[in-house]
Structure formats: C-alpha cells, structure tokens
Amino acid sequence: MKLYKSYTPYLLILPALVIYSAMILIPAMATPYYSLHHTDKSYKKLDWVGFDNYKKLAPEFIKEEGAPSDPTFIRFPRTDEEISVRSFASALNNNVVYLFLTLLFEVGFGLFLAALVSRDGRLYGMFRVLFFAPMILSLVVVGILFKVMLRPEIGLVPQFFGLIGIESLRTQQWLADPNTALLTISIISGWVYAGFYLVLFSAGLKRIPKELVEAAMVDGATPRQVFWRIQFPLLRDVTSVCILLCITGAFKAYDLFWVLSNSKPDNFTHIVPTYIVEKAFNHGDLGYASAIAMIVTTIIFIVTAIHLWRTRKREKLQF
Amino acid sequence: MGKVTLESVRKVYPSGFEAVSRFDLDVADSEFIVLVGPSGCGKSTTLRMIAGLEPVTEGRIQIAGRDVTNVHPKDRDVAMVFQSYALYPHMNARANMEFGLKIRKTPKDEIARRVSEAAALLGIVDLLDKKPATMSGGQRQRVALGRAIVREPQVFLFDEPLSNLDAKLRSKMRVELKRLHQRLRATMIYVTHDQVEAMTLGDRIVIMSDGKVEQIATPMEAYLKPASVFVAGFIGRNKMNIFPGSVDGGSVRWLAGEIAKVEGPDRGNLVIGLRPENVRLSREQSGSGVNGTIDVIEELGDELVLSILVGTELIAASAPASSGFYRGEEIFISADPAHLHFFDSGTTKRLEL
Ligand SMILES: Nc1ncnc2c1ncn2[C@@H]1O[C@H](COP(=O)(O)OP(=O)(O)O)[C@@H](O)[C@H]1O
Numbered sequence: 001m002k003l004y005k006s007y008t009p010y011l012l013i014l015p016a017l018v019i020y021s022a023m024i025l026i027p028a029m030a031t032p033y034y035s036l037h038h039t040d041k042s043y044k045k046l047d048w049v050g051f052d053n054y055k056k057l058a059p060e061f062i063k064e065e066g067a068p069s070d071p072t073f074i075r076f077p078r079t080d081e082e083i084s085v086r087s088f089a090s091a092l093n094n095n096v097v098y099l100f101l102t103l104l105f106e107v108g109f110g111l112f113l114a115a116l117v118s119r120d121g122r123l124y125g126m127f128r129v130l131f132f133a134p135m136i137l138s139l140v141v142v143g144i145l146f147k148v149m150l151r152p153e154i155g156l157v158p159q160f161f162g163l164i165g166i167e168s169l170r171t172q173q174w175l176a177d178p179n180t181a182l183l184t185i186s187i188i189s190g191w192v193y194a195g196f197y198l199v200l201f202s203a204g205l206k207r208i209p210k211e212l213v214e215a216a217m218v219d220g221a222t223p224r225q226v227f228w229r230i231q232f233p234l235l236r237d238v239t240s241v242c243i244l245l246c247i248t249g250a251f252k253a254y255d256l257f258w259v260l261s262n263s264k265p266d267n268f269t270h271i272v273p274t275y276i277v278e279k280a281f282n283h284g285d286l287g288y289a290s291a292i293a294m295i296v297t298t299i300i301f302i303v304t305a306i307h308l309w310r311t312r313k314r315e316k317l318q319f
Numbered sequence: 320m321g322k323v324t325l326e327s328v329r330k331v332y333p334s335g336f337e338a339v340s341r342f343d344l345d346v347a348d349s350e351f352i353v354l355v356g357p358s359g360c361g362k363s364t365t366l367r368m369i370a371g372l373e374p375v376t377e378g379r380i381q382i383a384g385r386d387v388t389n390v391h392p393k394d395r396d397v398a399m400v401f402q403s404y405a406l407y408p409h410m411n412a413r414a415n416m417e418f419g420l421k422i423r424k425t426p427k428d429e430i431a432r433r434v435s436e437a438a439a440l441l442g443i444v445d446l447l448d449k450k451p452a453t454m455s456g457g458q459r460q461r462v463a464l465g466r467a468i469v470r471e472p473q474v475f476l477f478d479e480p481l482s483n484l485d486a487k488l489r490s491k492m493r494v495e496l497k498r499l500h501q502r503l504r505a506t507m508i509y510v511t512h513d514q515v516e517a518m519t520l521g522d523r524i525v526i527m528s529d530g531k532v533e534q535i536a537t538p539m540e541a542y543l544k545p546a547s548v549f550v551a552g553f554i555g556r557n558k559m560n561i562f563p564g565s566v567d568g569g570s571v572r573w574l575a576g577e578i579a580k581v582e583g584p585d586r587g588n589l590v591i592g593l594r595p596e597n598v599r600l601s602r603e604q605s606g607s608g609v610n611g612t613i614d615v616i617e618e619l620g621d622e623l624v625l626s627i628l629v630g631t632e633l634i635a636a637s638a639p640a641s642s643g644f645y646r647g648e649e650i651f652i653s654a655d656p657a658h659l660h661f662f663d664s665g666t667t668k669r670l671e672l
C-alpha cells in the first residue's frame with residue numbers, strides 16, 4: 001500500500017492551518033469588514049455604517065476652532081476635556097513615546113550589554129544567559145513582580161531610594177503618576193527585552209572577523225573607538241532588524257500595560273492595543289476598534305515597508 | 320629607531336598549549352626579518368605578540384628601545400598587514416588608509432599628503448574611492464599595504480600577506496615588497512610558510528618548528544650551513560636527501576656504500592644530508608660512489624630532476640638537461656665532502672667534522 005499521496009503534505013499542515021485560520025487569519029480578514037459596521041453591546045447586530053467609524057476618528061487629528069491644543073505628537077493631551085475629545089490620539093501619542101523609550105531601553109541597552117559581554121570565556125557566556133533570562137518569564141508575572149517592587153513607600157525600589165535619602169522618590173507613585181508611568185513601564189520592558197537584543201547583537205558581533213577589530217587596534221583605536229567606528233557600523237543589518245522588531249513590538253505591547261494599570265489603563269498609560277481592547281470589549285464598539293486597528297496597521301505597514309526598502313537598497317557589507 | 324628585541328619570549332595558550340618556547344631575537348633597525356616554518360609552528364603567535372594582540376606568557380618584548388611587553392597594541396606604533404587583508408568593509412580605500420591617522424589626530428593636510436604619496440607608490444590612486452568588496456585580491460592587498468605605509472610606523476608586521484594571491488601575482492608582489500623595503504628603509508617582520516619567499520625577501524630568516532627557533536641566519540647561511548636536520552629539509556628549492564650514515568676510517572658511509580672520503584675521527588649515529596643539486600653523478604665508478612638506477616626523470620626545461628633508486632631508497636638529483644640520462648640507466652652517486660651536511664642523530668643538530 002502506498003502511504004504517500006500527492007495530498008499528504010497538505011494533510012500534514014492541515015491542523016496548523018486550521019488553528020492559524022481560526023485564531024489569526026479569519027479575525028485579521030474580518031477586521032476591515034467590522035470596521036465598516038456598527039455593533040451593539042451584545043455583538044448580535046451588525047449595521048453597515050460605511051466609513052463612519054473612520055470619520056469619528058478624524059476630529060482627533062484635526063484642529064477645530066477652539067480646540068484645546070494642537071495634535072502634535074509627543075505632546076500629551078493632559079486635561080480631561082482634551083482627552084475626552086482626543087482619547088485615541090492620546091493613546092497613539094503614548095505609543096510613539098513608548099516606542100522611542102523602548103528603542104532606548106531595549107535596543108540601546110541591549111547593544112550596550114552586547115558590547116560588554118560579547119567575548120569568549122565562560123563568565124561572559126553566563127552573563128549573556130543571565131541577561132536573557134527575563135525573556136522566559138511571562139509578562140504578566142513580570143508585571144506583578146514589578147508592581148510589588150514599586151509600591152510606594154513599602155516596595156523594594158522606594159525603600160532603596162529611602163535608604164539613600166531621596167524622600168521624593170520613596171513616596172513616588174511610579175505607575176500612577178502621568179510623569180513617570182510610561183517611563184517606568186518602558187524601563188521594565190527594557191529589563192525584559194534588552195537580553196533578547198543583546199543576543200541578536202552578540203551574534204552579529206561574533207560574525208565580524210576578529211582581524212578587523214585587531215587591525216583597528218593596531219591602527220591605534222581604543223576599545224571604544226573600535227566599537228563605534230568598526231563594530232557598530234558593521235552591525236547595521238542587525239541593528240536594522242532590531243529596530244524593526246522594536247517598532248512592531250511597541251505597537252503590539254499589551255500585557256505589561258494591562259497588568260501594571262490594574263486592567264484599567266488611564267489616559268496616560270493607554271497605548272493603541274489597550275485602547276482597542278477597551279473600545280471593542282468594554283464599550284462593545286467593535287466597529288470603531290476595528291477602524292483604529294486598520295489605521296494603525298496601515299501606518300506600521302508603511303513604516304516597515306520604507307525601512308525594509310531602505311535596508312535592501314543599500315549595498316551589502318561583505319566580510 | 321625601529322629595533323625590535325624579543326627576550327626569552329614564551330607563549331602558552333589558555334588551553335595549556337605551548338605555541339612558542341623561549342624565543343630570542345634581535346631585529347636591527349631597517350632590517351627585513353622573515354619568520355618561516357610549517358603551518359602551526361607558532362609564527363603568527365610570535366608576530367601577534369609583537370603586535371600586542373596576544374599576551375606574552377613569559378619574557379620581554381622591546382620596540383625602539385621601549386619595553387612594550389604589556390603595552391596595548393594601539394600604543395606600540397606598529398602597523399600590521401593581515402593574510403585576509405582585514406580592510407574595513409564599510410570604508411572605501413581612502414578611508415581605510417586614513418583611519419589610523421585620523422585616530423591619531425594627524426593634521427588633515429598631512430593625512431592627505433601621506434595617502435596620496437602611498438597611493439602613488441602602490442599604484443592605487445584609481446582605487447581610492449572604491450570599497451573593498453569591489454576590488455580584486457591583488458588590489459585589496461595593495462590597499463592593505465597602503466594602510467600600513469601611511470602610518471609610518473616603527474615596525475611593519477606582515478602575516479602571510481601574499482598567500483591569498485595567485486602564483487604570478489605573488490612573485491610580482493614579492494619583488495614590490497622588496498623594493499618597498501629598500502625605499503622605506505623600515506624595520507619589517509614578515510611571516511610566511513613559503514621558504515622561497517623567506518629566502519628572497521629576508522635579510523635574515525628565523526626558521527621555526529614546533530614553537531622553537533631552529534636557526535636564525537641569512538638565507539645563504541641557512542642554505543649552506545643548516546643548523547639542524549629540520550632546517551636542512553625545509554630550506555632549499557629541492558628537498559635535501561637526508562639519510563642515516565656514519566664515518567668509518569675516513570670513509571663516509573651512506574646508503575650502504577661509500578659516498579665520499581673525509582679526514583677526521585670516526586663517528587657513528589649520524590644523519591647525513593646532500594642537496595640534489597650537489598649530487599655528483601657519473602656513469603662509471605671512479606673512487607667513492609654508490610650504485611643506483613634512474614627510476615623517474617622530471618624535465619624542467621633547463622634541468623632534469625632524477626629520482627634514483629639506491630637499494631630501497633629514492634635519491635633526488637639534478638642534472639643539466641643536456642646530460643642525456645635515461646630511465647633505467649645504471650648510475651653512480653658520490654659527493655664532494657664540502658657539500659655533505661652532518662647532523663647528530665640524537666640532537667639533530669649540525670656537526671662540523
Ligand atoms: N587561541 C589559541 N588557543 C590555543 N591554541 C592556539 C591558539 N591560536 C593558535 N593556537 C595553536 O598554536 C599553534 C601555533 O599557531 P600559529 O602561531 O597560528 O601558527 P602558524 O602561524 O605558524 O601557522 C598552532 O598549533 C595552533 O593550533
């Protein structure tokens with residue numbers, strides 16, 4: 001009997017395909033459809049509304065007469081009135097700020113660590129594993145962990161600041177203060193993901209021939225000059241990938257924000273994904289949420305495409 | 320100026336492997352020294368210790384009268400040309416050459432002057448705006464040389480710089496390197512596994528084997544008076560015939576016969592060497608001589624290389640192309656005693672009888 005038929009390969013990937021379709025493909029394809037409808041809270045009724053959901057978003061980005069502030073990015077709409085008018089703009093704003101902060105704390109710090117520990121030797125290997133370790137924790141666990149550590153006055157971090165005599169930081173509401181919430185979450189994010197970027201950069205550094213570094217040393221370069229003038233430029237393809245991962249990661253972030261804000265993100269801790277979930281499932285406005293998802297997906301798609309196109313276009317570095 | 324001194328330098332790698340043991344060397348100013356030996360004998364390790372890229376386990380290294388044993392490579396004022404050229408891939412040729420000077424904050428016009436001089440000297444003016452990836456091996460080689468030259472260092476270090484080039488380009492670059500040395504009058508330390516390169520380039524050569532120095536001598540000395548069996552076998556275009564032998568009542572016994580007569584005391588336990596170009600061939604027995612049969616003839620145009628079967632051993636000998644030897648011919652081998660090299664079979668060191 002012949003076991004192998006021409007359709008066997010398709011049969012083998014069928015289970016994965018079914019799961020993928022149910023969980024990702026179909027919902028993704030349904031998003032544009034939903035974005036053109038209005039649902040009631042029970043999700044039972046779908047009414048065609050055309051582009052109304054998109055139109056509802058427009059005022060957030062258009063300065064109307066008498067509107068409280070200009071919608072420039074990186075400037076928070078702060079007053080309640082302002083936020084009520086521009087809640088999505090504010091989430092998007094936060095998300096962009098968060099992106100820049102994670103570029104610093106995840107990618108930047110990962111690069112810094114890679115420069116320190118990308119050497120031969122068991123000790124350095126141990127450090128790499130150590131820095132990577134947070135990656136294997138669930139973000140929910142990480143969130144809870146840090147929430148405990150950051151609790152004003154009694155948490156580990158505030159107590160530390162108390163110990164070194166900075167009273168204002170001892171009582172600081174790290175996660176509830178609009179001035180520090182986003183920064184704090186970004187640093188926690190960095191604690192988790194820097195190790196991941198460390199591994200990527202470290203692999204990139206290993207790929208650079210040793211003689212290039214040695215030639216630079218003999219040429220008179222200090223270790224720092226070797227890093228910035230030789231190694232870092234030669235890492236540019238890795239850096240490109242890391243930046244891309246960080247961009248997409250920032251607009252997919254959810255868990256940390258949800259946990260650290262007690263599942264009730266404030267206007268200053270809302271980012272696009274948390275905002276979408278709130279709109280879709282707490283307010284039952286699936287159509288409006290889908291419209292937001294469509295817009296943000298389009299923006300990320302364009303940014304990513306430009307980035308990839310620029311990466312492809314430049315000449316390849318050969319070692 | 321560019322003197323280099325190695326005092327009892329030793330290198331043991333962290334793995335416990337002793338790559339270089341007790342290396343002593345005095346390199347005079349503007350001398351061209353070649354470290355030569357088979358692959359894995361510790362040449363690169365020695366060079367890298369001089370450059371500061373490999374820590375020294377024991378001993379001291381001085382450059383230009385300064386102890387640099389524990390000095391960072393950047394502060395040693397040496398330039399190095401790597402086998403792989405090690406050009407910075409993201410910089411064009413000009414930037415590659417300027418790199419070391421910019422790092423040292425050399426004035427701009429001085430940098431420009433040196434780069435254009437070196438480029439003219441090496442014939443790479445047209446390459447200056449090109450990136451390494453778009454250059455041929457020979458071009459990269461020149462840029463790597465240029466990068467070293469513009470530095471005007473105390474000492475140039477070369478680690479097999481020609482071995483990635485094809486044979487023709489290699490001999491061309493060899494001549495150019497020699498000319499460059501004569502022109503710059505700089506101290507150069509050059510590593511190669513190719514004894515022809517060593518012989519043609521070196522003012523003196525250091526022959527190494529298994530991390531030990533076998534001999535430090537001029538190429539001619541190493542050829543005429545190899546200090547050990549290893550050197551005897553390593554140096555020379557045609558490999559020396561080396562077999563055990565003895566001296567017995569003035570008769571040099573080699574390959575179960577008398578190859579020559581010498582004056583001197585009896586000696587057993589000898590290793591005796593004779594270069595193919597020094598093998599005396601004759602069709603008739605006259606005086607000393609061992610008898611053999613021509614097994615293979617290689618014709619090289621101007622000369623013949625004969626493989627002669629003596630008993631069970633093969634002896635190489637060279638003869639003029641006009642000598643008319645033919646395969647299967649019976650022949651007698653003998654030697655001028657002055658051409659025989661005697662070594663102690665225990666220590667393998669040279670003996671003067
Ligand atoms: N980093 C290292 N660790 C351990 N052994 C090494 C290392 N580098 C080289 N060696 C060993 O040291 C010996 C000499 O190496 P090297 O100096 O590169 O030889 P050469 O240049 O003469 O071919 C070789 O047997 C090599 O395997």
Ligand SMILES: [Mg+2]
Nearest residue numbers: 362363364479
């Ligand atoms: Mg080598």
